[in-house]
Amino acid sequence: MVGLYLLVRTLLPVLLGGLVAMLGARVIxxxxxxLPPRVIALPDESLLPRPAAQRRYRRLRRRRPHLQSFTVPPKVPRSWVLLAAMAFIGTVGLTVYLMPDGPRFQVLVESTLGYPSTVIEVRAPMQQQLHLLDACAPVLHRTVRPITMRYRRARTGNPVEVxxxxxxxxxxxxxxxxxxxxxxxDVALLRDALYQCSASSNVTLTIQPRTVAPWREWGWQPWPGRNSQ
Structure with a gap:
């Protein structure tokens, strides 16, 4: 996961910046x-410094004596280039600023793709549900998963643990x-621990292992802990 995070952290700003640059180029x-093309009038004599270029210019005027001007594509205004550059730099900078750290990135990935879990189900009125969560908080706190990553935050510097x-x-x-x-x-150990902390509630627990993807399944919310409801 560390390698994937470092790859995404490196490539995502470049890809988004390139996408913004492509869109900016298409708009420009x-x-x-x-815009109308630019019309440039031809002088009577060549203004080019080299003699060979002057001779070619005189031959052109002799072959086409009625040619008084020529057209060139319109020039890109500097303000447009400046706006495009600001959009590119802003996109890259904002992406780098909003990029989560390694553990948070792993949480986002696993919450989207899914991770192995043990799901506890209990039927009770809403007020009793809140009481059960508060009573079983010590047990639930032990089922969280700590995540530690070690990597360099910048190209220079020592690796840090996040x-x-x-x-x-x-x-x-x-x-x-x-x-x-x-x-x-372990289902048996979890069931015993939950029944001990909720013995006075007289509820029936259903516990089963399965894969959970909170970001793809409706209704899941992170549980902050005791007295948070």
Missing amino acids: NARLAR HGVLPVQVRHRGTLLQVATAQPV
Whole structure:
């Protein structure tokens, strides 16, 4: 995952900057096509410094005595070039600034593609669901997955360790509460721990391992922890 993150961190600003540059070039070319061509009048004598060029110019005027001017494509205004350059630099800079760190990038990728989890399901009224989450907070906190990456933040400098956490996900669906751990957990041990902390609630728990993709499945939200509901 570190290699993928470093590759994306390097290529994404370049790709987005190149895309903006291509779009800017297309816009400039489209606007140039609407401008009239430039008409340049021909002088009587060649203004070119070299004798050979002057002779070619005189031959041209003899062959085409009625030629008084020629047209060239319109010139790109400097303001357009400046705006395009600012858009390119701004896109690259904004992409670099908004690029998440390594652990956060891994959380985004796994939340989209999915990761192995253990899903806890319980049916209870909403108020009791909040009470259960608060009562079982110590157990749920142990099911988060710490993420550590070691890489260089810049080309120069020593590698640094960056830490993050893949959180527990919670989904409320009416009277059904679903809790997805951030890593696979032994079902028997998890069931015993949850029953110990929710013994007074008298609820039935359903626990099953499966793959969870919070960003592709509706309703999942990171669980902040105790007393956060």
